[in-house]
Amino acid sequence: MPGRRLRPSLRLLGATAAIALIAVPSFAQTPMDDPLDARDAKRVDRMEKVVRELRDIVFKAQKTGAPVVVQPADTDARIAEQASRIADLEQTLTRLNGSLDAATHELDQTKRDNGALKAQLKALSDRLTADEQKAADAFAAAAQAGPPPPPEPPPQAADPKAAAADAFAKARQLMLSGDYDAAESAFSAYVTSYPDTPRTSEARYWWGKTLMVRGDSVKAAGAFIGAIRGWPQTAWAPDxxxxxxxxxxxxxxxxDACQTLGELERKYPKAPASVKTRAAVVRTQAKCG
Known part of the structure; x- marks a missing residue:
């Protein structure tokens, strides 16, 4: 608390000092019937302290005539202590407010998340209900429609010879039209589907021709070997x-190429001139002796 400034006159100060000097000893030396308890003793000590401070103020004013500022140390210390406690309480309150704000934010976020989850669950429930209703409607419609009609009997198998002839003719037509990719697939399918027909060897021959056009010499050699197995006496065999x-x-x-060309002369001595001319070209390419 702020200090008090005293400007007493000399006469007033003298009277006050006299009263103080007389009162203090009288108060201190008065016998007491009962001993003081701890609380009363503290009160007496504080009163004596105040009297001493007043006496000092009076003496100082008499000597100097200057105003005196009184600063009660005990009151200032208590004020400072209370201010410190108030500051601590304010900090604690600030922390509590921050924690409360964070908890409130988390609670709001949780409420929003719960709301979104409830919306999703409701949407899924609605879809499930709709699907169940559709399934029930379909089951009811099927029950009203009665049993399904018996399956149609499978078509009667075509004549194998006629089917083979038709497949060969289609493959040959593809080759004549220049569609060697489709012809290769058609002749390959024929050899696989009809391995024992009278025209299977010829199909292998034409299959080898399409493979040579496509540059697949490995498969072509296998197709030609299958075609001339047994050295058939046909128009296409020498070629x-x-x-x-x-x-x-x-x-x-x-x-191997030269050995195969040697068999051409023995197996097919009457081969066409065009075939023999092509054989001579291959013989030169293979460098046969």
């Missing part, structure tokens, strides 16, 4: 031998 020799030459097997 199949030449084509086999050409495939072997492309595969870097000139000895």
């Amino acid at each position: 199949a031998v030449v084509e086999l020799s050409r495939a072997l030459t492309a595969l870097k097997k000139p000895a």
